[in-house]
Amino acid sequence: MKTTYMNLDKILDLKKWRNLQDSLALVTKLAIVTVNYKGVPISQHSSVRPFCETMRKNPNTAKLCEKCDARGGLEAVRTNAPYIYLCHWNIVDIAIPIIIDDKYVGAIMAGEVKIKDGDKHPPLEQMLTVPSKRFEQNLNNNEEIQSLYDSIPTLSYTEINDAAQMLYRLCNYIVEEAMNKNLILEVYEKMAPVKEDLSTEDISYGYSLDNIQNIKKELANTVTNAYVKT
Template identity: 30%
Template sequence: MNAFTLRSIVNVETLQEIQERFSDVTGLGVIIADDQGVPVTSPTNFTNFCKHMRSSQEGMRCCVWSDKKVGLIAAKQAKPSIHYCHSGLVDIAAPIVLNDKHLGSVLCGQVLLEDQDEKQLDKIREKTKHLPIDQELLQLYFEKIEFTSQKKIEASTEMLQLVANHIVKLGA
């Protein structure tokens, strides 16, 4: 039983379809990653900021590390976790667990919180300056990131758990 991986229990095309429907409903960027934070699906509705971040090897490494970290937090809590990614954007992870084994996570977000993150914008910009990517373009993309209400984040978190549970049922 412990040899199961997310890719071995659920068809990746099915995961992609589930992910795309969730993104259609919430408007959030979504990806499904394995227990190491490595993407299993192709990103859906990612912000240009995040696409640009992931375009460099170092940026991708940081994103995978961040996805792994929030996925493990969610798995340990046995419920979705709201977290800030390495660049400072809101990220939500719902664990995909089968037979007590964390197989991966459904991750969404790539937004900033209204009335909270406006004060943190300069700190967020600072976190990404070290990456070997076009910083002017990154700044332009950063300025287009949406601010989202806490209520929408909480509703998306609850819905994300339903998606993760559906994936587990497919695998079981």
């Protein structure tokens, strides 16, 4: 596979993805941002909470937010599944890994919500612990910050988990379809002009068996349609 295809911004149509991401944020009531394997955002932050936006603008608190994101992402990669956790502000976040050919290429970071009081749920790991005194001081000493913190939406754990699973399945489906299209392009690039020494390895390296089987079906349909028209 071409190396560039391991970059999410080369696989996804970012303009369409951003519009979809905005819609998903509205439907799931989660803030969502897509990052590459380095943790660098490749999309805008959909429905970002004013509290989290304020914290990330502050160099001191931003470092803590980034550490939580990094650790959450690592856990998601390790389990190859959505990972739901708590940040240092006790806010629920989700890391959804995007893995292609056993390689981590990026993630969808979602969340910025609270769990409803009294809601029963599995214990959630807090990625980073801030001393309680410091935590309270940051909130209590600033009425505006406290107000922003209180305005963070509240969801049940079931709603959060269902949204995480939906995003995981949807994202992997979209990426898989994009990979199939990229493989088609590589096939045509290799075949035009046709090379006498063309081998399967030239066009299939890095792609999964499912990718190749899907493309075989697509090419077979194309040939059949062309034959029928002729």
